[in-house]
Amino acid sequence: MPAGTGVAIVGNAPETGDHAARIDAADLVVRFNNAPGLGRQAGTRTTHLVLVNHGGQMREWLEDPDFVRRRVVAEAGAFLLPFPPKPPEADPSEDGRDWTGEAAARLRPLGCPVAVLPEPLTREAAALVRREAGRPAAPSTGYLTAFALLAVTRPEAVRFDVFGFGFAGWEGHAFDAERRWFEAMAAAGRLRLHPVRN
Structure with missing residues (x-):
């Protein structure tokens, strides 16, 4: 990314608050899954859409x-699948089934790039949050994406603003541990974390 690039990472918390102008002013706007708030308090632009590629939601x-005619999908400039493909011998159960190939095949006709996060980065991110949580936990797509973006950019080159992360939801995620990581990155000056409305 060019020096001075502004990136808005927009989570799915319903109480995001009205940050539309700040989000739309960013050079890159990263959203997740069904992108609640799009077109209202969370702005109107989507340059990168992250879509969970394992489990029942992608099915x-x-x-x-x-699906491909939904606003957030149709208007996205690129797609990112956060979980690496599973090996053929992996558990094929519905909860964790890998849909990476099918998702990419469905999205590519839209003419936008489709990428998968590098497996070493996702492994590092998952190990960190498991250690912090003290228990097995599946990393959230928001945490994985933010971790990867910060890992591959120089601190002086990119400004990250994080909106709409409520750190709540599915019990399989370690949201307390993820919150601590975001707060540590904010304290280190790597990102600005905009709290959700109380």
Whole structure:
């Protein structure tokens, strides 16, 4: 990314607050999954859309004939799948099934790049949050993406603003540990964390 690039990482907390102008002013706007708040308090632009590629949510999207016509999908400039493909011998159970190939095949006709986060980065991010949480935990797509973006950019080159991260939801994520990581990155000057409305 060019020096001085501004990146808005927009989470899915419903109480994001009205940050539309600040989000839309960023050079890059990264959103996740169904992107609640798009078109309202969370702004109107999506340059990169991160879509969970393991488990039942992607299966539902693939079964939906209108999936690629949803606003956030149709207007995205690029797609990022946060979990690396699983090896063939991996557990094929529905909760963790790998849909990477099917998702990429569905998205590529839109003419936008489709990328997968590098496996070494996702492994490092997952190990860090597991150690911090003191228990097995699946990293959230928001945490994985932010971790990867910060890992591959120079601190002086990119300004990261994080909006709409409520650190709550599915119990399989270690949201307290993820919150501490974001707060540590904010304290180190790597990002600005905009708290959600109380």
